[in-house]
Every structure is written in structure tokens, then in C-alpha cells.
Amino acid sequence: MSKDRMPSQGAKRILLVDCDSFFVQVAQLEDPGGAGKHPLLLVGGRSGRGVITSASYAVREYGVRSGMPTAQALKLCPEAVVVPVPRGAVVERSRAVKAVLKELSPVVQAASVDEFYLDLTGTERMLRGEDLAATADRIRRVVRERTEVAVSLGGGTQRVVAKVATRLAKPNGVHVVPPGDEAAFMARFRLEELPGIGPAFLKQLAGKGLSTCADVARVERAWLSRWFGPARGAWLWERVRGIDASEVDARDRRKSISSERTFFADVDDDDELERRLLELSCRVGGQLRAKDLRARTVTVKIRDHDFTTRQAGSTQTAGLETDRAIFTVAASMLHGLRHRRKTPVRLLGVGASNLVRQAPAEQLDFFGGEAALESERDRTIARAVDRIHDRYGRDALRPARVLDSREETPPSDRPRTSR
DNA sequence: TCTGGGGTCCTAGGACCC
DNA sequence: TCTGGGGTCCTAGGACCC
Numbered sequence: 001m002s003k004d005r006m007p008s009q010g011a012k013r014i015l016l017v018d019c020d021s022f023f024v025q026v027a028q029l030e031d032p033g034g035a036g037k038h039p040l041l042l043v044g045g046r047s048g049r050g051v052i053t054s055a056s057y058a059v060r061e062y063g064v065r066s067g068m069p070t071a072q073a074l075k076l077c078p079e080a081v082v083v084p085v086p087r088g089a090v091v092e093r094s095r096a097v098k099a100v101l102k103e104l105s106p107v108v109q110a111a112s113v114d115e116f117y118l119d120l121t122g123t124e125r126m127l128r129g130e131d132l133a134a135t136a137d138r139i140r141r142v143v144r145e146r147t148e149v150a151v152s153l154g155g156g157t158q159r160v161v162a163k164v165a166t167r168l169a170k171p172n173g174v175h176v177v178p179p180g181d182e183a184a185f186m187a188r189f190r191l192e193e194l195p196g197i198g199p200a201f202l203k204q205l206a207g208k209g210l211s212t213c214a215d216v217a218r219v220e221r222a223w224l225s226r227w228f229g230p231a232r233g234a235w236l237w238e239r240v241r242g243i244d245a246s247e248v249d250a251r252d253r254r255k256s257i258s259s260e261r262t263f264f265a266d267v268d269d270d271d272e273l274e275r276r277l278l279e280l281s282c283r284v285g286g287q288l289r290a291k292d293l294r295a296r297t298v299t300v301k302i303r304d305h306d307f308t309t310r311q312a313g314s315t316q317t318a319g320l321e322t323d324r325a326i327f328t329v330a331a332s333m334l335h336g337l338r339h340r341r342k343t344p345v346r347l348l349g350v351g352a353s354n355l356v357r358q359a360p361a362e363q364l365d366f367f368g369g370e371a372a373l374e375s376e377r378d379r380t381i382a383r384a385v386d387r388i389h390d391r392y393g394r395d396a397l398r399p400a401r402v403l404d405s406r407e408e409t410p411p412s413d414r415p416r417t418s419r
Numbered sequence: 420t421c422t423g424g425g426g427t428c429c430t431a432g433g434a435c436c437c
Numbered sequence: 438t439c440t441g442g443g444g445t446c447c448t449a450g451g452a453c454c455c
Contacts, residue, residue, distance in 0.1 A: 022455090044423075051423050052455090066455080072420045085424095112426080112455050198453050231429085255427070262423060297447085307422070311449060349424090354447095 011179040013120040013132050014248060015155045016162040017101060017139065020171040022093075022114035022149075023054035023085060028354055030089045040080040045070030047263055053085055057171060096147045096293040104139050109248045115158060117247035138176055158182060160244035163195050182242030187214040193241055204228065213240040254291070258299075259283040260349025266305045268344040278399055280350040281327035288326075288352055289306055289386055294319025295352030298326055300333040303347035312337050316373065319356040323399065324384040325374035326352065 019025065023043040028036040042064070044053030052073050055064045062077035074080060094113045101108045107119035120127075120135065127135060136153040143151050154165030155176035162177075164186065169175040177185045190212050191197050191205055208227055210216050216224070217240045225233030238244065259280045265274055277300070298320065299313035312333040320326055330350050348352060352389055388397050 049421090049423080053423075068424080069420055069422060072422095075420070114455070196453070200452060256425095258425070260424060299448095309450085313448065315447060347423090 011157040013123070013155070013287040014157065014158075014159055014162045015096070015105075015118040015132070015136050015139070015153050015176075016111075016166050017116045017118065017143070017151050017153050018166045018170070019094075019097065019114035020150045020152055021054050022055055023090060024056045025149060026090050026093050027083050027086050029093070030086050030197055031083075035081070035083045035138070040077060042070070042073055042080050042082045044085055045073070045082050048264070055080075080220050093147065093149055097143055097149055097151070100143050100146045101139070106140060107248050107250050109250050110252065116321045117162070117248045131176075133174060136174040136176055141171070142174075147377065156182065156185075156242070158242055158244040159246050159248065160195065160239055161185065164189060164242075166195065167193065177242075183217070186242045187212075187217060188342065189213050191216065196235070196239070201228075203230075216240040254293070254355065256351055256353040256355070257284055257287045257291075257293070257295070258301075258349060258351035259287075260301060260347055261343070262303070262347045266344035266346050267348075268342075270338060273334065273338070273345060273348060274331060276348050277330055277350065278323075281322045281330050282399065284350050284352050285321060285323035285326050285382065286386065286389075288321045288355075289327070289383060291355065293352075293355045294321045295326070296320075296354035296356060297352070298329040298333070299351035299353065300330050300337060301335050301349035301351065302334075302345055304341065305344040305346050307346065308341075309347075310337055310341070313351070313353075315354060318374075319354075320352075320374055322374045322378045324378060326350065326381075328373055 001192045016046075024041050027043050037309070039056060039057040039058045042052050042054075042059060044050055044066075048071075050070045052064065052066050052068050052180075054066050054072055055073070059073070059077050059080050059157075064073045064076050064080070070082060074082070090113060098108060098116060100111055101116055101118060105118035105120055105124065109117045109119075111117055117141075120132070130138075132155050136155050138151055140151055144150060150172045152166055152169035152172060153174045153176075154162045154167070154169050155163055155174070156162045157179050161182050165177050167174040191210065192202050194213065197205070204227075205211070205216075216236060221222075221233065221237045223233075224237050227233065228236060254307075261276065261280065263276075275401070279347065296319050297313050297315040299311055301309065303309045314329055314333060316329070320329070334348075385397055
């Protein structure tokens, strides 16, 4: 018996719902008289250093891709119009799409703001034998009617198959791979079309003379393991055959929250960096509190002017949620990074991970460990400030701490936290 | 034409504990 | 005094995705 064929008996029924050029669509839906009138539309690319977040299908004809610097995109398609990312509207529309999908499928997992996996396994009887392609097309129509958002659906017995099938469905269409056809279906794709294969792995594969899924399918598993390592080799062997054991998991568990900014011009001044760090810490803290989470680990990311990216993090015994505590840890990380290399900074970021729901280990403070970075009083104040921001806007109350301390202490006298 | 911002997952070395 | 192996956590970096 061959492992290449999956038994169709009891096979899963998975769909991937993918919103067509989502940011472009939302921009056009939100501004029908403006962005909506431009078929050659680009979204993103604020400031002189931006990249394209999303390009309309018409602009893609010119070779424009998302992630491309805006300047390059405009060179390829000078008539294109660039509009900013409609952040809030994107989140709203995404929620609306998800809400509709939840009515149509027992299991819905948001893979990103514009991608949702559905697991319809076990719905055959309820849907009276409607085949998966028909279900997919019905979902496409209902989502369009209820949210105005055009989506494409790929389907199959495995997540990776549904994902790759979506390519053939776009735009505004459906492509479902029948059970048993997975390996044959995958064989027609180039390796760069497989999710999980990026530029680095692609180069390695090319080094072995492999450029398509069919190429890889002809190589024995043992050789793939030898060339690319046991984990990567096994992964590749399975994927080119359309085998993917990962489940569609509806539980939404956020693992990290972060905020980063690329400066309009590089920043080399430590006080300026610290001020920007405080702003970022506040954004992260606000999101943590809004979700009732605390972060045990705070990370600072720096991208130097030459694009060297460095990171430093620190883990506490207790989770943090106040801007002040997050900033305190972040500032110490920033000083360490700047101490190691002091050169103009292009990007600064603050990350929170190791997220916990409730406060554990508060009592550890009694054992004479380090002084607590945040007290219950700090948290109460932070939440009160959040309420003021909610009611009167962000500008009603802003931190003055960095400016104050800068006036008190000249930069050269400032104590440095070393590593 | 220089390269956004939000994430996830993997690897590898070292510390520490049993 | 020297010698194990396994498990877990932390840290830094990198690949990748939308």
C-alpha cells in the first residue's frame, strides 16, 4: 500500500477563505468616491520609506507586489494612486467576515486579518450531501452579500492543499481538490508557491537541482533528511504530497504583542530614542491592558541605519501591564543595545511576550527578591488613565516623564544600565 | 529602488536542576 | 575530584507569512 494516497473515507473537509486584495478592497469600500474610483490603487507606503501593503489586481499586471518599496511600485506603474492603510476599517471588516463565517462553519480559525480556515468535517449530513465545492461557492456568495467583501476559497482534505488551491480560485472564485487527488494536484506547483518555503530555503533547494514539487516528490525521504535536516526533510516530503497534519484550531491564543516604528529619518540621539521608546511602551501596555494580559518578557528591537537588526529581552517572574514598568525594562534593554553598538537607528520596537492572564507569583516579592517593577497602585492608575483616553482621546493625558528626567539629568551624566 | 508592521515558529547554546 | 544524561527555561537570531 502506498502512503501517497490518503484514504477518502473519513477525510477532512477544509476550506480557506481569503479576502481578495483585502486592504485595497476595504479602502475602496470605505471611500467609494475617492479610492473606489481608481482601478490602479495601491495601499500603504506612508513617508518616504514605506512599502506597498496591498496592490489592486490591475496594478499587479505591471509587476507590482506587496512588500515592494512604494517608489519602485510607482516607477513600474506611474499612474497608480497611493492611499494610506485604512486600519480601523480593515479590522472592522475582518470581524464582520469572521462573524458570518462562524454562522456557516462549526470551526473557524483566523490565520491573519484576511484569511480564515474552516473545518467542515462532519457536516455532510447537516448539509444534505452538498459537495465541498458547492459549499465553498455558497459561502463565497453569502460573505459577499452580507459584508460586501469579495473572497476566494480553496478546499481539500488538508490545510496545505486548501491554501495552495486558493491561488487557483482568485479572484472571487472557488477551487476544491477532491480527496485522493492531493499528490497529483501539488505536483504542478513550483516550490516557491508552497507556504513555508521562502527565499532562503528556495536557494538551498535550487542547490540540489530542485525547483518544483514534482522534482522533490521523486527524491527519497532519507535523502531529503540528509540534505535539509530530519525535521525540514520530513516536512518537505509531506508537503509536496499535500500531507499536512495540522488542525484547524479555533482557539485564539495570542502569543505576543508588539509595536515598532521606522523613523522618517535615522535617529542617533539617546534622549530622542528614549522618548520614542516610551511611546511604543505605552502602545504595547495599552493593548495588554485592553486584553487583560500581562507580559513576563519585554523585548526591544533596533534596526540600525545599515539594516542590521538586533534584539534584547528580559523575563520577569511576574507579568507586567503598566506603561511605566514596561518602559523601565525596555529602557534598560535599549541602553545595553546602544552600548554594544552606537550608530544611527532606523527602526525601534517594543515587544511583549510570555503573556499571562492573571497575576501569579506576586508573593515572591516577600522573599527579598528584586523590588517589584509594578504595584497594584500602578495598575489602578494605568487603568484609570486608559478610561480617560477612551473618553477624551489620547491627547487628553500624555506622559511627561522622559521630558522631565531629561531636563534634570544631562545625557552624559545619566546612569547606564549595563547588560 | 533600498528594504513596513504585525505576527508565528524553529534552532542552538547556556544555565540550572535532578 | 571527576563524571553522566535529561528536562526546562531563557536568550538571540533567523526564516517565513500576510
